[in-house]
C-alpha cells in the first residue's frame with residue numbers, strides 16, 4: 001500500500017510532499033545518492049515478491065544519477081537539510 005501526503009522533517013521541521021510504501025505494481029526504491037524514486041516490478045525482485053535487495057541482485061540503476069544506489073524502505077530525504085529522519089504527517093491519498 002502506498003501513501004502520498006505531506007512529510008515532516010524531524011531535524012528541521014521542514015514540510016514537503018512525498019510518497020512512501022509500495023504498490024500492487026511494484027516496490028518503491030529510492031536512490032541513496034540523489035533521492036530519486038523508482039518503482040520496480042515485484043517480478044524483478046529476488047525471490048519474486050520479496051523485499052530483499054532487488055538493487056544488488058538486478059543491478060537496477062537510478063534514472064537520475066545512473067548509480068546502483070537504489071534501496072527499498074528508505075524514507076524520502078528532506079530537501080532542506082538532507083536528513084532522512086522524516087515522517088508522513090498528513091496523508092492525502094492512499095492507494096493499493
Ligand SMILES: [Zn+2]
Nearest residue numbers: 031034062065
Ligand atoms: Zn540517483
Ligand SMILES: [Zn+2]
Nearest residue numbers: 009012078081
Ligand atoms: Zn530537514
